[in-house]
Amino acid sequence: MEKNPELSLAWQFIENTGTHLFLTGKAWTGKTTFLRTLKQRSPKRMVVVAPTGIAAINAGGVTIHSFFQLPLSPFVPNTTFKSGQVHYRFSKEKQNIIRTMDLLVIDEISMVRADLLDAIDDVLRRYRDREKPFGGVQLLMIGDLQQLAPVVIDREWEMLKDYYDSPYFFSSSALKNTDYMTIELKTVYRQQDEYFLSLLNKVRTNNANATVLAELNKRYIPNFRPSKEQNYIRLTTHNHQAQRVNDRELSSLLAPAFRFTAEVSGNFPEYSFPTDNVLIIKEGAQIMFVKNDSSYEKRYYNGMIGEVVKVSENGIFVRNKADNHAFLLDKEEWTNSKYILNSTTKEITEQIEGTFKQYPIRLAWAITIHKSQGLTFEHAIIDAQNSFAHGQTYVALSRCKTLEGMVLDSPLRAEAIISDDKVDEFNRQSELNTPDDMELHKLEKTYALHLLHELFSFKAIEQAYNRMLRLLDEYFYKKYPDLLIDYKSLYTKLQQIIQVSVRFEEQYTRLLNESNDELTNEGVQERIHSAAIYFRDQLVDFVALYSKTQLVTDNKDVQKRAKERYLDLGDVLSFKSQILNYEGREDVLFSVSDYLKNKAKILLGLQEDDEKLTRKKKAKKEPKEKKPKVDTKKLTYEMFCQGMSIEEIAKERGFVASTIVGHLVPYIIEGSIDATQIISQAKIDAVNQFIKTHPEQAESLLAIKDNVNDNISYSDIKLAMAALGLSFHH
Numbered sequence: 001m002e003k004n005p006e007l008s009l010a011w012q013f014i015e016n017t018g019t020h021l022f023l024t025g026k027a028w029t030g031k032t033t034f035l036r037t038l039k040q041r042s043p044k045r046m047v048v049v050a051p052t053g054i055a056a057i058n059a060g061g062v063t064i065h066s067f068f069q070l071p072l073s074p075f076v077p078n079t080t081f082k083s084g085q086v087h088y089r090f091s092k093e094k095q096n097i098i099r100t101m102d103l104l105v106i107d108e109i110s111m112v113r114a115d116l117l118d119a120i121d122d123v124l125r126r127y128r129d130r131e132k133p134f135g136g137v138q139l140l141m142i143g144d145l146q147q148l149a150p151v152v153i154d155r156e157w158e159m160l161k162d163y164y165d166s167p168y169f170f171s172s173s174a175l176k177n178t179d180y181m182t183i184e185l186k187t188v189y190r191q192q193d194e195y196f197l198s199l200l201n202k203v204r205t206n207n208a209n210a211t212v213l214a215e216l217n218k219r220y221i222p223n224f225r226p227s228k229e230q231n232y233i234r235l236t237t238h239n240h241q242a243q244r245v246n247d248r249e250l251s252s253l254l255a256p257a258f259r260f261t262a263e264v265s266g267n268f269p270e271y272s273f274p275t276d277n278v279l280i281i282k283e284g285a286q287i288m289f290v291k292n293d294s295s296y297e298k299r300y301y302n303g304m305i306g307e308v309v310k311v312s313e314n315g316i317f318v319r320n321k322a323d324n325h326a327f328l329l330d331k332e333e334w335t336n337s338k339y340i341l342n343s344t345t346k347e348i349t350e351q352i353e354g355t356f357k358q359y360p361i362r363l364a365w366a367i368t369i370h371k372s373q374g375l376t377f378e379h380a381i382i383d384a385q386n387s388f389a390h391g392q393t394y395v396a397l398s399r400c401k402t403l404e405g406m407v408l409d410s411p412l413r414a415e416a417i418i419s420d421d422k423v424d425e426f427n428r429q430s431e432l433n434t435p436d437d438m439e440l441h442k443l444e445k446t447y448a449l450h451l452l453h454e455l456f457s458f459k460a461i462e463q464a465y466n467r468m469l470r471l472l473d474e475y476f477y478k479k480y481p482d483l484l485i486d487y488k489s490l491y492t493k494l495q496q497i498i499q500v501s502v503r504f505e506e507q508y509t510r511l512l513n514e515s516n517d518e519l520t521n522e523g524v525q526e527r528i529h530s531a532a533i534y535f536r537d538q539l540v541d542f543v544a545l546y547s548k549t550q551l552v553t554d555n556k557d558v559q560k561r562a563k564e565r566y567l568d569l570g571d572v573l574s575f576k577s578q579i580l581n582y583e584g585r586e587d588v589l590f591s592v593s594d595y596l597k598n599k600a601k602i603l604l605g606l607q608e609d610d611e612k613l614t615r616k617k618k619a620k621k622e623p624k625e626k627k628p629k630v631d632t633k634k635l636t637y638e639m640f641c642q643g644m645s646i647e648e649i650a651k652e653r654g655f656v657a658s659t660i661v662g663h664l665v666p667y668i669i670e671g672s673i674d675a676t677q678i679i680s681q682a683k684i685d686a687v688n689q690f691i692k693t694h695p696e697q698a699e700s701l702l703a704i705k706d707n708v709n710d711n712i713s714y715s716d717i718k719l720a721m722a723a724l725g726l727s728f729h730h
C-alpha cells in the first residue's frame with residue numbers, strides 16, 4: 001500500500017477511521033486488489049456485498065438482496081413493505097453479524113440504486129443504532145461511476161422521482177446525511193498496453209475526440225468471421241442483436257436440436273421473460289446462466305459462461321467452461337410482481353401476477369454489454385453503434401484485455417459515447433471532497449474517541465440487564481423473589497457505574513484533544529489502563545449474579561424468552577469483562593488496530609462457545625431418558641388450592657385466563673373444587689335456566705353466550721356447565 005499514495009490513504013481511512021469512503025478509479029487501478037488485501041489483513045469485522053450475482057462472486061461476497069433479505073420492489077422513504085420478505089426475520093446468527101460488524105463493503109456501487117442504499121440503511125438501523133445513518137456502521141463503496149448505471153424501469157421511477165434527484169447511489173437520502181470522502185485511484189497497474197488504456201480513459205471521461213475515435217476505429221474489420229477455436233464473444237447493446245448471432249451459431253452445430261418450452265402462468269409479459277420461452281439447445285452450445293443456483297450446491301451463478309455437453313428430451317447436462325465437471329440442470333422459477341404505492345397509507349404492496357419456469361440458461365456466443373460488466377475477454381467483437389445508456393460503450397471496450405484482441409463490428413461514432421450530467425456534476429464535487437493528511441489526522445482522532453467510548457460504554461449491558469429484570473418482574477416474581485431483589489439491588493449499582501463512565505468520557509476526550517501525540521501519550525494510556533481495571537472489577541458482582549441465575553418454567557414461550565435474554569446478558573457481560581481485562585493488562589497499549597483485533601477475537605470466541613454449548617446440549621439429550629411430562633392441569637389445580645386467583649395463576653404461568661379455567665374444569669366436575677369459589681351462583685342458575693328451556697342447544701357455548709345476559713363470558717359458561725355436570729362444544 002505504501003508505494004501508491006492513494007491506496008495508502010484509502011487503507012488508513014478504512015483502518016484508522018470510521019468515516020464512509022467512496023473508492024473509485026478506472027479499470028486496473030487496484031480496486032479489486034485493495035478489497036482482496038483488506039479482507040485478508042484488516043482486523044475489522046466486515047461484510048462484502050454487491051448488487052448482482054456476478055459482482056458478488058468476483059468480490060467474494062453475497063448479493064445485497066440476499067444478505068439484507070430485501071424484496072425487488074422499490075424502496076420509497078416513509079413507507080412500509082408488505083411483501084413476504086421485508087419483515088426482516090433474520091436468524092440470531094444474522095442479527096449478531098449485523099450488530100457486530102465494523103465495515104460494510106459494497107462493490108460495484110455504480111449499479112446500486114439510491115433507494116436500495118436507503119433500504120440497507122433501514123435494515124441496519126433496525127438492528128444497530130436507530131439514530132445514526134446505516135446504524136453507525138462504516139461504508140466502503142467501491143466502483144466506477146463511468147461504468148453502467150443502475151437499472152430503473154419507468155414505472156418504478158414514477159414512484160421514486162419525487163424522492164430522489166437521480167437513481168444513482170449518491171442521491172441516497174441516508175448517504176446525504178453522512179460525511180463521506182472520495183478517493184480516486186489513478187495509477188494503472190496493467191502496463192502491457194498503455195496506449196489502449198489511454199484511449200479507454202478518454203472514452204471513460206467523455207473526452208473521446210476525433211483522434212481517439214480514429215485510433216479505435218482502426219480495429220474495425222468489416223465482415224470479420226473468426227474461427228471457433230479463437231473463442232470470440234460478441235458484445236451487443238440490445239438483446240435482439242445477441243439473439244440473432246446465437247441463432248446463427250446454433251444452426252451451424254450438426255447435433256440434433258431439442259426444444260424446451262417454459263411453463264408460464266398468469267400475467268408474465270413476453271418482454272419480461274428472463275430467458276427464451278422456447279429454449280432451443282444443441283450439444284456443444286455455448287451458454288450463460290441467467291439465475292443463481294437455488295440448490296444448496298451453488299454450482300452456477302447469474303452471468304457464468306458454460307457449455308452444453310449432452311442434451312436429450314429428459315434434460316440438459318452442462319459444465320462450467322473453466323472445468324470438466326458436468327451436471328444435470330434443473331429448471332428454475334421466476335415471478336412477475338406488480339408493486340403499488342398507496343398514496344394515502346404510504347405503503348407498497350406486492351402482487352404476484354404470474355410465474356415463468358424454464359432452464360436458467362441462454363445461448364451465449366453473444367451477450368449484451370450489460371451482462372458483460374465484471375467479465376474480461378481475450379477476444380471480443382464489440383457492437384456498440386446503438387449504445388443508449390451512460391457508460392455502455394466504455395464498459396464494452398474495457399472488457400477487452402488488449403487493443404489487438406478487440407474487433408469493432410462497425411465504426412465507433414461520438415454519439416455512441418454517452419455521459420450523464422448528474423454523474424459529471426458528482427465527479428466535479430467529489431474532487432473537492434478528496435481528503436488530505438490533515439483531514440485524515442482529524443478523523444483518526446475522532447475514531448479513536450469512538451472506540452474508547454465503545455470500550456467504556458455500558459449501554460449494551462444496561463439494555464440486556466433491563467430486559468432480564470423486566471422478565472423476572474413479570475413472570476418469575478413469585479417463584480424467584482430473592483433473585484428479583486438481587487437484580488433490583490444491582491440495578492442501582494449499574495446506574496452508578498454508567499455515571500462514572502460518562503464522567504470518564506469527558507476526561508479522556510479532554511486528554512486526547514490536549515495531547516499532540518494522542519493515543520501514544522503516556523498519560524492517556526495510563527488513564528485508559530486504570531479505568532479498564534476499575535470497570536472490570538465493578539462487573540464482578542454482575543457476573544456472580546448472572547452465574548446463579550437459573551430460570552425454569554413449564555411455559556414454553558416464557559422459557560424460550562428467558563433463555564434468549566439469559567444468553568444475551570451473558571454475552572455482553574462476558575465480552576465487556578474480557579475486553580476490559582485485556583486493556584487493563586500492563587503489557588497492552590490501547591490502539592485502534594490492536595483493539596479491533598482483540599475485539600474480533602473475543603466475539604468469535606463467544607460465538608464458538610455458544611455453538612459448543614448448543615452441540616453439548618444436543619449430545620446430552622440423546623442418552624438421557626425422557627423426563628416425566630408435567631401434568632399442567634394438576635399444577636394449576638395445586639396453585640389454585642394454595643389460594644391464588646385465576647388471574648394470578650395465568651400471569652405466573654404465562655397463560656391466558658381462559659386456559660387456566662380449562663385446567664380447572666375437570667376438578668369442578670369431579671367435585672374437588674366448588675364452582676362458586678370462582679363463579680357466582682347467579683350465573684350458574686342463568687345457564688341452567690337456558691339449558692332447561694332450550695335442551696336442543698344444551699351443549700353449545702355459542703348459543704348460550706348469545707342468549708344469556710351480556711355479563712357472562714365463555715369461561716363463566718364452561719365453569720357453570722362443569723358445575724352442572726354437562727359437556728360442551730363450540
